[in-house]
Amino acid sequence: MTAELLALPAWTTVCWLNQLQVGRGVAALVDGDQVALVRTPDGWLHAVGNRDPRSGAMVMSRGIVGSRGDRPTLAGPLYKQVFDLETGECLDDPSQRLPVHEVAVVGGLVRVRLARD
Amino acid sequence: MSRKTLVVVGHGMVGHRLVESAVARGLLEEWDVVVHAEEDVPAYDRVALTSWFDGRDDLCLVADGFFDTPGLELRLGDPVVAVDVEARTVTSRCGLVTPYDALVLATGSTPFVPPVPGATGERRFVYRTVEDLGRIKAAAAGATRGAVVGGGLLGLEAAGALHGLGLETTVVEFAPRLMPVQVDEAGGVALRRLVEDMGVQVRLGASTQQVLDTDGGLRMEFAEGDPLDVDLVVFSAGIRPHDALAREAGLAVGPRGGIDVDEACRTSAPDVYAVGECAHAAGRAWGLVAPGYAQAEVVVDRLLGGQATFTGADLSTKLKLLGIDVASFGDAFATTPGALELVYADPVAGVYSKLVVSDDAGTLLGGILVGDASQYALLRPMVGAPISGSPADLVLPVRGDAPVGAGAAALPDSAQVCSCTAVTKGEIRCAVSEGGCRDVAGVKACTGAGTVCGSCVGLVKDVVGLELKALGVAASTALCEHFDLSRAEMFEVVRVRGIRTWSQLLAEHGRGAGCDVCKPTAGSILASLHGEHVLDGEHATLQDTNDHLLANIQKDGTYSVVPRIPGGEVTPEHLIVIGQVAQDFGLYTKITGGQRIDLFGARVEQLPQIWKRLVDAGMESGHAYGKSLRTVKSCVGSTWCRYGVQDSTTLAIELELRYRGLRSPHKVKMGVSGCARECAEARSKDFGVIATDNGWNLYVGGNGGFRPRHADLFLTDVDTDTLVRTIDRVLMFYVFTADRLQRTAPWIEGLEGGLEHLRAVVVDDSLGLCAELDAAMERHVAGYSDEWADVLADPAKLARFASFVNAPDEPDPSLRYDTVRGQIQPAPRDAGPVLVAGPTLQVVR
Numbered sequence: 036m037t038a039e040l041l042a043l044p045a046w047t048t049v050c051w052l053n054q055l056q057v058g059r060g061v062a063a064l065v066d067g068d069q070v071a072l073v074r075t076p077d078g079w080l081h082a083v084g085n086r087d088p089r090s091g092a093m094v095m096s097r098g099i100v101g102s103r104g105d106r107p108t109l110a111g112p113l114y115k116q117v118f119d120l121e122t123g124e125c126l127d128d129p130s131q132r133l134p135v136h137e138v139a140v141v142g143g144l145v146r147v148r149l150a151r152d
Numbered sequence: 153m154s155r156k157t158l159v160v161v162g163h164g165m166v167g168h169r170l171v172e173s174a175v176a177r178g179l180l181e182e183w184d185v186v187v188h189a190e191e192d193v194p195a196y197d198r199v200a201l202t203s204w205f206d207g208r209d210d211l212c213l214v215a216d217g218f219f220d221t222p223g224l225e226l227r228l229g230d231p232v233v234a235v236d237v238e239a240r241t242v243t244s245r246c247g248l249v250t251p252y253d254a255l256v257l258a259t260g261s262t263p264f265v266p267p268v269p270g271a272t273g274e275r276r277f278v279y280r281t282v283e284d285l286g287r288i289k290a291a292a293a294g295a296t297r298g299a300v301v302g303g304g305l306l307g308l309e310a311a312g313a314l315h316g317l318g319l320e321t322t323v324v325e326f327a328p329r330l331m332p333v334q335v336d337e338a339g340g341v342a343l344r345r346l347v348e349d350m351g352v353q354v355r356l357g358a359s360t361q362q363v364l365d366t367d368g369g370l371r372m373e374f375a376e377g378d379p380l381d382v383d384l385v386v387f388s389a390g391i392r393p394h395d396a397l398a399r400e401a402g403l404a405v406g407p408r409g410g411i412d413v414d415e416a417c418r419t420s421a422p423d424v425y426a427v428g429e430c431a432h433a434a435g436r437a438w439g440l441v442a443p444g445y446a447q448a449e450v451v452v453d454r455l456l457g458g459q460a461t462f463t464g465a466d467l468s469t470k471l472k473l474l475g476i477d478v479a480s481f482g483d484a485f486a487t488t489p490g491a492l493e494l495v496y497a498d499p500v501a502g503v504y505s506k507l508v509v510s511d512d513a514g515t516l517l518g519g520i521l522v523g524d525a526s527q528y529a530l531l532r533p534m535v536g537a538p539i540s541g542s543p544a545d546l547v548l549p550v551r552g553d554a555p556v557g558a559g560a561a562a563l564p565d566s567a568q569v570c571s572c573t574a575v576t577k578g579e580i581r582c583a584v585s586e587g588g589c590r591d592v593a594g595v596k597a598c599t600g601a602g603t604v605c606g607s608c609v610g611l612v613k614d615v616v617g618l619e620l621k622a623l624g625v626a627a628s629t630a631l632c633e634h635f636d637l638s639r640a641e642m643f644e645v646v647r648v649r650g651i652r653t654w655s656q657l658l659a660e661h662g663r664g665a666g667c668d669v670c671k672p673t674a675g676s677i678l679a680s681l682h683g684e685h686v687l688d689g690e691h692a693t694l695q696d697t698n699d700h701l702l703a704n705i706q707k708d709g710t711y712s713v714v715p716r717i718p719g720g721e722v723t724p725e726h727l728i729v730i731g732q733v734a735q736d737f738g739l740y741t742k743i744t745g746g747q748r749i750d751l752f753g754a755r756v757e758q759l760p761q762i763w764k765r766l767v768d769a770g771m772e773s774g775h776a777y778g779k780s781l782r783t784v785k786s787c788v789g790s791t792w793c794r795y796g797v798q799d800s801t802t803l804a805i806e807l808e809l810r811y812r813g814l815r816s817p818h819k820v821k822m823g824v825s826g827c828a829r830e831c832a833e834a835r836s837k838d839f840g841v842i843a844t845d846n847g848w849n850l851y852v853g854g855n856g857g858f859r860p861r862h863a864d865l866f867l868t869d870v871d872t873d874t875l876v877r878t879i880d881r882v883l884m885f886y887v888f889t890a891d892r893l894q895r896t897a898p899w900i901e902g903l904e905g906g907l908e909h910l911r912a913v914v915v916d917d918s919l920g921l922c923a924e925l926d927a928a929m930e931r932h933v934a935g936y937s938d939e940w941a942d943v944l945a946d947p948a949k950l951a952r953f954a955s956f957v958n959a960p961d962e963p964d965p966s967l968r969y970d971t972v973r974g975q976i977q978p979a980p981r982d983a984g985p986v987l988v989a990g991p992t993l994q995v996v997r
């Protein structure tokens with residue numbers, strides 16, 4: 036248990052919550068990895084991988100935020116595949132997936148912890 | 153220039169928000185900010201105050217080290233005791249006198265304690281600060297019974313807290329029901345049961361006469377009924393704006409208290425602002441945090457020279473009381489004339505839902521939800537929107553999967569679908585089954601339904617869809633799952649109803665959160681109608697990455713910049729600037745098929761620097777992206793060519809400058825040739841102009857691309873004014889009525905009556921639309937400004953051009969390039985590192 040806890044990556048403080056526009060993503064550097072932070076209109080904050088699996092380009096943070104059914108989504112800006120922000124699943128192509136990272140807001144500051152893969 | 157001083161009085165939620173925003177928006181470049189706080193602790197999340205009892209110790213809103221920022225100072229525990237608006241100074245309790253250039257009062261409010269004998273003293277508390285809660289907690293330690301005076305939002309929250317501390321708790325409310333401001337009588341009954349089920353006693357219609365000290369306790373006496381013996385009492389009977397300081401300084405206050413401010417949040421004294429609960433803004437005091445935040449943003453914007461205003465806010469509330477759902481929104485008390493109430497109540501389950509709808513049951517006006525507020529998030533944005541389907545479906549508990557639009561099927565033929573034109577469902581069905589209409593546009597033209605306020609268009613569409621289905625005809629022009637409208641219908645709705653924001657459009661005519669189809673479409677429509685900058689406020693969230701970053705994304709995630717070269721004419725000086733920019737930023741350079749020069753491989757954080765170089769040299773970046781005018785291709789024409797009969801280059805430049813930036817359903821291209829030899833390939837463009845001995849011939853509806861098509865002759869031998877006016881009208885009519893991603897050729901083919909109809913509309917004014925088309929184009933031309941220069945001038949927009957939110961100038965470390973024929977090219981993704989993109993320059997912000 037303790038060993039497992041120790042193996043968890045640390046939280047990284049990334050920015051102020053109010054730097055994030057609702058309905059638009061930004062990219063962040065966390066432990067040398069690129070994360071797309073997205074604030075959705077329902078008030079949630081999501082952190083997923085910034086790498087577009089189809090092109091390999093680091094662009095997911097620049098996609099359009101929306102919904103499909105009741106799933107909050109992010110569309111790849113190059114080829115428009117739609118990803119579920121909560122699970123990272125690609126709703127158009129089950130072979131693609133984005134890593135989903137932990138995100139927390141503490142005292143108005145946004146913190147991210149990378150998912151272990 | 154010497155620095156100015158901003159003094160903020162009050163470090164509560166709103167005061168701190170103002171300071172944060174001031175820092176984020178760059179106010180510290182010219183201002184020092186001094187904050188005076190009455191409380192001993194920095195700003196904390198008062199909304200979550202109650203969770204302090206649960207041991208939450210992270211309520212603080214201030215980040216570690218925030219006030220170490222040079223230019224910022226926080227003076228804790230030293231309230232301001234006097235303001236001198238003549239001398240422009242504030243004096244604090246410690247005697248510190250601070251001169252100000254601008255002053256913001258953010259003193260919040262004070263709890264209201266009814267003026268009854270014995271209301272103050274030991275064992276009597278209010279519920280506002282961490283300190284208050286500390287005292288309550290200490291007193292509760294040896295106590296068994298507590299009372300809360302006030303059964304409103306805050307009173308119930310306090311009662312929940314006392315109950316949580318293990319006290320036998322009674323809520324005493326003067327009104328005949330709980331939450332009298334938000335909940336109606338029946339809702340109050342349901343709420344009371346839920347509160348009592350939690351173990352909190354409720355005493356209604358009880359007016360407290362006095363509070364007496366007894367042996368080791370308190371006795372509360374009421375106008376009627378038995379007295380109540382308790383160990384402590386919390387007063388939570390409302391709040392009053394904390395405006396004493398302002399009154400003493402001679403500032404104007406509102407009729408029921410609160411520092412009077414105008415829509416810029418300015419008080420009656422020069423350079424003195426008031427925000428948050430102490431302010432009386434837009435006709436009232438606002439006891440919620442969101443309006444205060446909005447006011448804080450307004451003041452910061454004003455200090456930066458902006459024009460932001462505060463004109464009101466939504467007062468919908470949802471109670472976050474230990475497990476009880478209560479929500480109240482919109483016209484909850486059905487005060488709108490003719491409003492109808494739909495009620496669903498299940499006393500066993502403790503659920504009460506009421507929706508208020510307009511007299512035709514067509515529009516949701518508001519509602520109250522007690523016991524189950526799960527629909528709140530869905531319903532609140534629908535206020536003001538037409539209800540598609542039966543309103544009863546909204547209030548009844550969700551059962552399984554009732555199909556969307558089922559409401560239209562349930563309507564009788566006699567039901568009025570369009571209230572503006574009194575068209576019934578039967579008439580619409582008839583227009584489809586017998587009149588041959590196949591879509592909403594057809595039905596509108598035939599019956600008039602949906603042509604006035606536009607709010608029934610969704611329902612019209614449902615009826616049309618159902619009827620087509622009954623006839624066995626499949627047809628959907630819906631944009632996507634979020635809108636039943638086609639692009640043209642969306643345009644119509646936005647135009648007729650004067651919609652200015654995405655939120656309003658979505659709330660009134662859509663559902664869900666939108667997607668990469670409807671959001672850019674809406675963004676384009678809002679831009680073509682209102683001409684606001686594509687990155688203004690919420691508009692920014694609608695744009696495709698190209699429109700969002702005002703450049704064209706490439707396969708590796710970098711962007712291309714295509715400086716505008718109107719008509720293809722360029723001076724050697726400008727060519728040199730383009731070359732130098734390409735060289736300095738290491739960009740791949742190519743001549744495009746549209747007579748300009750494309751610079752590839754620019755990173756997000758480099759874009760503003762590149763534009764600045766272009767703007768400084770008298771150029772602008774251009775639209776090679778976005779659904780808008782691309783280029784107007786020209787040939788050299790009569791000025792140099794031995795065959796030229798008109799000055800095609802000058803006309804091409806005029807047209808490009810006239811229509812640049814206009815957002816349209818798809819991209820638009822034009823060409824102007826100086827004679828019939830047609831070197832500018834004008835007939836392969838959406839708008840082609842070919843010079844004649846007597847003037848110009850105009851061709852419309854051409855394109856290259858996927859399905860090449862030559863443009864058709866539209867006007868012959870006209871002068872330049874007639875030509876421009878006609879292009880204005882055709883282009884605007886296209887913007888008004890074409891579908892998403894429909895270029896001019898398929899659009900004209902799709903018009904009933906084709907080219908002849910188009911000519912009738914723009915030349916003979918058969919629809920009486922020309923004046924409006926002309927006015928819309930005038931607005932566009934007059935309102936055009938260099939979008940790229942606008943970004944450079946606006947720090948908030950500029951902030952978007954950061955590679956990483958936590959490392960704004962750090963290049964994307966994943967970019968890799970090869971060098972081919974002396975220029976960069978993206979390296980295959982899995983190849984090893986070769987060269988990191990171009991040089992990094994210091995970003996000027």
Ligand code: SRM
Nearest residue numbers: 704712743744745746747748776782855856857858859895
């Ligand atoms: C750069 C350029 C190629 C070049 O290296 O020369 C180009 C590049 C692109 N073209 Fe093009 N087209 C370019 C001239 C053309 C031309 C020739 C012309 O304009 O005279 C055509 C045929 C004429 C026409 O449009 O009718 C052309 C027909 C297309 C089409 C097909 C349109 C159609 O109706 O079928 C697309 C796809 C689309 O827009 O949906 C397209 C789309 C694109 C996109 C936007 C594809 C994309 O999404 O990435 C490329 C953007 C590159 C960029 O970042 O700037 N491009 N494209 C040319 C830019 C001209 C300019 O200065 O603006």
Ligand SMILES: Cc1cc2nc3c(=O)[nH]c(=O)nc-3n(C[C@H](O)[C@H](O)[C@H](O)COP(=O)(O)OP(=O)(O)OC[C@H]3O[C@@H](n4cnc5c(N)ncnc54)[C@H](O)[C@@H]3O)c2cc1C
Nearest residue numbers: 162164165166167189190198231232259260428429440441
């Ligand atoms: C228990 C509770 C629950 C709430 N729940 C909600 C909710 O769910 N939703 C919601 O929208 N709102 C809620 N509110 C209201 C919300 O907290 C307020 O709207 C918000 O705090 C107002 O911010 P403000 O900065 O105007 O005032 P405050 O946060 O009260 O800050 C004013 C500050 O100014 C200080 N001050 C006063 N005079 C001086 C002086 N002369 N010199 C220096 N400092 C001074 C005060 O000490 C105080 O710290 C709740 C409030 C309470 C108490």
Ligand code: SF4
Nearest residue numbers: 742744745750857858
């Ligand atoms: S022809 Fe195809 S590959 Fe070439 S620029 Fe146009 S869209 Fe790109």
Ligand code: FES
Nearest residue numbers: 570571572605606
């Ligand atoms: S209700 Fe149909 S247009 Fe107004």
